[in-house]
Amino acid sequence: xxxxxxxxxxxxxxxxxxxxxxxxxxxxxxxxxxxxxxxxxxxxxxxxxxxxxxxxxxxxxxxxxxxxxxxxxxxxxxxxxxxxxxxxxxxxxxxxxxxxxxxxxxxxxxxxxxxxxxxxxxxxxxxxxxxxxxxxxxxxxxxxxxxxxxxxxxxxxxxxxxxxxxxxxxxxxxxxxxxxxxxxxxxxxxxxxxxxxxxxxxxxxxxxxxxxxxxxxxxxxxxxxxxxxxxxxxxxxxxxxxxxxxxxxxxxxxxxxxxxxxxxxx
Amino acid sequence: xxxxxxxxxxxxxxxxxxxxxxxxxxxxxxxxxxxxxxxxxxxxxxxxxxxxxxxxxxxxxxxxxxxxxxxxxxxxxxxxxxxxxxxxxxxxxxxxxxxxxxxxxxxxxxxxxxxxxxxxxxxxxxxxxxxxxxxxxxxxxxxxxxxxxxxxxxxxxxxxxxxxxxxxxxxxxxxxxxxxxxxxxxxxxxxxxxxxxxxxxxxxxxxxxxxxxxxxxxxxxxxxxxxxxxxxxxxxxxxxxxxxxxxxxxxxxxxxxxxxxxxxxxxxxxxxxxxxxxxxxxxxxxxxxxxxxxxxxxxxxxxxxxxxxxxx
Numbered sequence: 099x100x101x102x103x104x105x106x107x108x109x110x111x112x113x114x115x116x117x118x119x120x121x122x123x124x125x126x127x128x129x130x131x132x133x134x135x136x137x138x139x140x141x142x143x144x145x146x147x148x149x150x151x152x153x154x155x156x157x158x159x160x161x162x163x164x165x166x167x168x169x170x171x172x173x174x175x176x177x178x179x180x181x182x183x184x185x186x187x188x189x190x191x192x193x194x195x196x197x198x199x200x201x202x203x204x205x206x207x208x209x210x211x212x213x214x215x216x217x218x219x220x221x222x223x224x225x226x227x228x229x230x231x232x233x234x235x236x237x238x239x240x241x242x243x244x245x246x247x248x249x250x251x252x253x254x255x256x257x258x259x260x261x262x263x264x265x266x267x268x269x270x271x272x273x274x275x276x277x278x279x280x281x282x283x284x285x286x287x288x289x290x291x292x293x294x295x296x297x298x299x300x301x302x303x304x305x306x307x308x309x310x311x312x313x314x315x316x317x318x319x320x321x322x323x324x325x326x327x328x329x330x331x332x333x334x335x336x337x338x339x340x341x342x343x344x345x346x347x348x349x350x351x352x353x354x355x356x357x358x359x360x361x362x363x364x
Numbered sequence: 365x366x367x368x369x370x371x372x373x374x375x376x377x378x379x380x381x382x383x384x385x386x387x388x389x390x391x392x393x394x395x396x397x398x399x400x401x402x403x404x405x406x407x408x409x410x411x412x413x414x415x416x417x418x419x420x421x422x423x424x425x426x427x428x429x430x431x432x433x434x435x436x437x438x439x440x441x442x443x444x445x446x447x448x449x450x451x452x453x454x455x456x457x458x459x460x461x462x463x464x465x466x467x468x469x470x471x472x473x474x475x476x477x478x479x480x481x482x483x484x485x486x487x488x489x490x491x492x493x494x495x496x497x498x499x500x501x502x503x504x505x506x507x508x509x510x511x512x513x514x515x516x517x518x519x520x521x522x523x524x525x526x527x528x529x530x531x532x533x534x535x536x537x538x539x540x541x542x543x544x545x546x547x548x549x550x551x552x553x554x555x556x557x558x559x560x561x562x563x564x565x566x567x568x569x570x571x572x573x574x575x576x577x578x579x580x581x582x583x584x585x586x587x588x589x590x591x592x593x594x595x596x597x598x599x600x601x602x603x604x605x606x607x608x609x610x611x612x613x614x615x616x617x618x619x620x621x622x623x624x625x626x627x628x629x630x631x632x633x634x635x636x637x638x639x640x641x642x643x644x645x646x647x648x649x650x651x652x653x654x655x656x657x658x659x660x661x662x663x664x665x666x667x668x669x670x671x672x673x674x675x676x
Contacts, residue, residue, distance in 0.1 A: 318644060
């Protein structure tokens with residue numbers, strides 16, 4: 099039966115990924131999350147926010163979190179090994195990982211974290227992974243060493259300022275590789291994912307995207323993450339969906355909605 | 365077999381209604397629920413101005429109960445005009461019999477604001493205006509709900525009716541009173557066209573014992589879900605006997621049998637809210653399959669026959 103009450107866990111380990119991003123490891127919990135799914139992280143007396151899972155097995159799971167808002171800065175400044183946080187989930191639909199295919203992963207900024215989880219599972223299933231990362235500059239990239247050293251993964255880097263990899267957008271790398279891959283999976287800014295959808299449509303290749311909206315319940319109840327056009331809550335009908343489905347979202351890469359449902363331009 | 369219900373001049377294809385506060389943030393979401401198979405859809409509670417609501421966690425559920433303190437977040441009446449307008453435009457483009465009525469839910473902190481918001485909601489033109497005077501989660505802001513004091517409930521009804529033009533008005537009552545029948549009757553006397561019963565119970569609280577902290581950011585929240593169903597059925601029973609206007613019954617409805625039970629207690633329409641947590645938004649079509657199966661087994665040709673059947 100359904101139980102959606104937060105389970106309190108201690109932080110087992112904290113790893114620095116880059117100047118703004120840390121990975122929080124929780125152990126002794128079989129979360130059962132698939133790549134692309136997310137959890138709600140509860141900080142008692144403060145707030146609760148959704149975060150995608152960056153790794154999960156029977157004994158542990160990771161949340162890779164950038165300190166960019168009130169909640170995440172408090173997490174960075176005040177929480178360390180042994181401190182307690184509440185977790186509930188996993189929520190939503192994850193990526194569909196095929197067997198023995200050539201996959202291109204397109205990560206914008208922090209999107210590399212959940213896609214690294216995809217890459218690991220895909221390699222286990224005999225896939226080869228072209229892992230394309232992109233960010234404004236090198237300080238915002240993450241997981242580079244892990245990807246570079248992993249079996250079955252090839253790393254490609256693009257930065258807006260050319261401080262790492264080639265200068266420009268990561269989608270230009272996807273454009274070069276698209277002919278040689280079977281499927282694309284992407285996570286990052288919506289404008290980047292939309293561009294990737296266009297590249298895939300032109301090449302006749304399927305793509306899965308991860309749609310981020312202001313989420314509260316994670317259970318398809320509160321309606322705050324419902325998208326225009328489709329009318330469905332992406333916390334349960336997404337966040338990962340086929341590009342062909344995501345195309346039906348009105349205002350894709352143009353606007354999202356805030357905590358009371360007001361339109362906000364991306 | 366006929367499952368449609370005539371309610372305050374509107375034809376509902378079936379008695380299930382999306383309860384206020386669930387999936388009602390944008391027009392396309394209401395449309396999606398109508399397409400799935402709800403007989404009616406209710407907007408979130410609409411305020412005059414933007415209203416923030418509470419911090420998270422705002423809701424959670426277990427096997428037995430759902431608890432929430434979302435705090436009525438809303439973008440205000442101007443946003444509602446756009447989103448509900450979009451829904452109504454779609455609804456009116458549908459063939460007759462497939463038009464799923466819209467219930468426009470309103471909320472305010474003062475009698476004067478209720479007059480203002482009701483007038484503006486009437487201009488939007490939903491099939492019914494539902495007046496939320498019973499939310500237990502904004503007491504810190506506005507004090508005891510109007511629905512807990514007979515004279516207050518009656519006064520809100522009077523003022524809303526004075527500006528609602530020809531649109532029927534349903535007053536949504538709180539179960540957290542000793543005299544819900546008396547309050548319903550007072551609303552009827554002031555011109556209420558229907559009663560919605562009931563809002564959530566409580567407030568209640570859930571404490572995490574590993575941190576010794578209440579989990580809801582608001583600490584307390586309204587309780588709904590399967591555990592409160594018998595309490596809600598009794599409130600609907602009490603209201604149905606106290607008034608002659610029709611009732612929208614709700615509280616812990618998960619199955620087709622639950623729908624029939626509320627109707628037998630006196631409800632003409634039956635709201636589903638927390639049920640979406642337990643069975644997904646497909647609950648509306650699933651529940652109606654169960655209702656139709658029950659009708660077949662029991663030789664019921666017209667669902668409206670069961671309304672009030674248990675009220676002797």
